Amino acid sequence: MRDVARPAALDARRRARDLDRLVAEGVDVLVVGGGVTGAGVALDAAARGLSVALCERVDLAAGTSRWSSKLVHGGLRYLAQREIGLARHSARERAVLMGVTAPHLVGRLPFLVPDVAGRDVSALAGLGGRLGDAVRLSVPGGRRSLPGTGRIGPEGVSRLVPGVRPGRGGVVFWDGQLVDDARLVVSLARTAAAFGAGVLTGVTVTGVDGGAVALTVDGGSTTVRAGVVVNATGAWAQRLAPGVRLVLSRGSHLVVPAARLGAPTAALTVPLPGSRTRFVVALPQPGGLVHLGITDEPVAGPASEDDPVPSDAEVAQLLATVNRVLARPLDRSDVVGAYAGLRPLAQSAPAGDGPGGAPVDLSRRPLLAWDGPVLTVVGGKLTTYRSTAAQAVDAVVTRLGRGAVRSPTARLPLVGAAPGRALARVDAAARLVRRYGTEATVVAGLGEEPVVDGRSETVGELRFAVRAEGARTVDDLLDRRTRIGLVPTDRERAAPLAAAVLAAES
Ligand SMILES: Cc1cc2nc3c(=O)[nH]c(=O)nc-3n(C[C@H](O)[C@H](O)[C@H](O)COP(=O)(O)OP(=O)(O)OC[C@H]3O[C@@H](n4cnc5c(N)ncnc54)[C@H](O)[C@@H]3O)c2cc1C
Structure with a gap:
């Protein structure tokens, strides 16, 4: 090596x-x-x-x-499907990311399942969370990585997600969250x-x-x-490997101001109507936003080169599901951005060869x-x-x-990675440390003025992106090195400055 x-x-x-x-x-x-x-x-x-x-x-x-839910999963979903091996594998990789590879990029996120979503649902979530804890404790580095699952009372629910209908308790379990995929x-x-x-x-x-x-x-x-x-090449893999069979499905998220849910500090988890295992989750994000996802819509292939977009029906489904538990329902005017990604589901055999003729x-x-x-x-x-x-x-x-x-x-730590104690000593704004780790001081030294009034991204981040992170276009700066582009009106305001930085630095 x-x-x-x-x-x-x-x-x-x-x-x-x-x-x-x-x-x-x-x-x-x-x-x-x-x-x-x-x-x-x-x-x-x-x-x-x-x-x-x-x-x-x-x-x-x-x-x-860049269109994921930004979660570093411990594999709760696999547990629901009795795939203990897969769940352990996920939990092990989560511990590696949080402990060694990228402790600066991965934080701890509580997930709230409120009783107002149905007591049977929160009870099941509690059971799943405790199983997840047992799996976490069984993998190297898992013990200290996250707190355990537990019940909270009505005040706890209101503190974590103030927008939830008050008066009932809930269950909280924990997982990992990337600051930015x-x-x-x-x-x-x-x-x-x-x-x-x-x-x-x-x-x-x-x-x-x-x-x-x-x-x-x-x-x-x-x-x-x-x-x-x-x-x-993910969803586009068949272009270089025509023999590989892929089925595509779209997963969509909406972007809403966190203030509309009372600035939550936990991910609000609400089951789809009629389901106890499929959820819509309102995920708190940096910069006062919440991402609301996720859907699972079949898409006819092949994948287009254009970015996928959520359909009208997906927008309606996401809003209707989270509104089941909110005191003040969201509507379409609350949505300030939306994005979607394609899941390539690989099949090793022709559809229909699985048990009961189901796709494999x-x-x-x-x-x-x-x-x-x-x-x-x-x-x-x-x-x-x-x-x-x-x-x-x-x-x-x-x-x-x-x-x-x-x-x-x-x-092998990634660039900028360091143990928590070392990160705490980095002399830069906490927001920059979470995104750049030990390199945050360099980024801060390149300029701390905001790119857009009212947002936290700095001109230094744009300069660093061109000098060190391979950004070559305005899209690279606004859609990948920063995520300003997730809110199109902010993107429009940021574009002239991004173009100017690019011209000056290139
Ligand atoms: C909606 C959604 C939410 C998800 N949420 C999570 C989550 O929270 N946690 C989690 O762990 N996983 C999540 N996943 C799964 C995860 O996002 C994917 O497994 C992962 O991002 C796939 O990465 P990839 O590199 O294989 O594909 P991609 O990220 O799609 O990369 C493929 C790249 O290949 C490039 N390319 C294509 N053709 C060519 C070519 N001919 N020449 C050169 N370049 C080419 C493309 O431009 C693209 O950048 C989610 C998936 C989806 C769809």
């Missing part, structure tokens, strides 16, 4: 140099797709000493990885770059023929050599499938990206005949 020299600055000069090197020398592993899966694979492979290039057609976290991807890519990986955004892989990989880049096309290609759904486990020199890695979860990547790179080193170098990533 190589040592990390220092955090890599992904800037225009480095991109040009990495591109020249890729064309001239080729690589052991060319990873296609700069989401959490691709960035995780690039890091794992580079940290094992392989030469690596990560090619992403748009930008880091341009796909599903796109930041995890950017941190992974920069850490991979620190181990020597080329990180090339704006590069589309158009085909693979033996060891020759066709790319389009900056308006031209070229061919490069790679020992192995890892296809981590492997969505809970990632699918790894070779086709010639292309290894497709699709499905899985953001929470478990690290183990998915390790599994993929195990297969890659075997294919390349590089012996059995084990994945080092469970002990």
